[in-house]
Amino acid sequence: MQKKHRCGWCVGDALYEAYHDQEWGVPVYDDATIFEFLILETFQAGLSWITVLRKRENFRAAFDAFDYKKIAHYNQDKIDALIQDAGIIRNKLKINATVTNAQLFMKIQEEFGSFSNYIWSFVDGKPIKNNVKNYKEAPPTTAISDALSKDLKKRGFKFVGSTVMYAHMQATGMVNDHEVACFRYGEV
Template sequence: MEADVCRCGWVNTDPLYIDYHDKEWGVPVHDDIRLFEMLTLEGAQAGLSWYTVLKKREHYRKAFDGFDPQQVAAYDEDKIAALLADPGLIRNRLKIRGTVTNAQAFLRVQEEFGSFDRYIWSFAGGAPVLNRWESLKEVPASTPESDAMSKALKKRGFTFVGTTICYAFMQATGMVMDHTTSCFRYFEVQETPAGTK
């Protein structure tokens, strides 16, 4: 970790975490598969730390068929039981069942709007909201936009989409730009083309 590089205060010294912060967090995501992945992982994080989930992400990708919502939506009881027995996952029955439920709801949104991307980005007005937080203390846990997203997703049958989870999802997928102003990524992310790393 370069001593002279200033990063957001939540980043620890693990190269995996640094890489996630430096290359992914806050970069606008418009790919439906990646959006489903992030929605799933943010839901899996409930009650835990993002670091815990991040360390398991590669295993989650394998276990959940690359987060293909079409495949996940079709999981039966045997598949759910196998996932619950998988030590590489967060073995919470509600979260794993919720992923299947969310995949089904996700497909319905895709069918109605043409893509999940088109639907979900409407909560940010279709473009990243650029914030100017000087310290982590200023960054909110939720906003009226994440409240609206949470309410709308719950109405459509999604689970593990409380307003705090929704705001974390918005931050991760670049719907809001919450790198602090002292972070070296603050200006870089604003110049990064959507969907790239």
């Protein structure tokens, strides 16, 4: 049996490979899932994605299954409990930013009908399909991630720099940066 070719960044780690094979680069239009990735990407800032991925289920438990409506109303006691939770990344600034971002996420929903409508408008509603031969060739940012980051920051979002937003775009399928030889390239 011939082994499937995967993007080089995930090869050799079962959790990474499963994430790559099932989720990474699949277009996401559901606000709840988009928010989950937004939380995870903001916590990843400055760290490796595998660190966050290994703690994903702990994040899910700690942050009420990524329910942005609940997170938007977290009080100081809940925030303090999260800061003490060894199962997640205990960064006070990122935890506070998650609460703020949840509140602002809902404001965008009110303005655009959904967060999906807002974020996908940056790519005209359809994925950008790149031609990456080696994952190391993928850019860390683009003009689109710059614009998205700038707009989110203008609205008050935190930890949404252009690099974070480009990673979010890759994860949620707004851009297809699978290597062209990867079996997922044509599937997503």
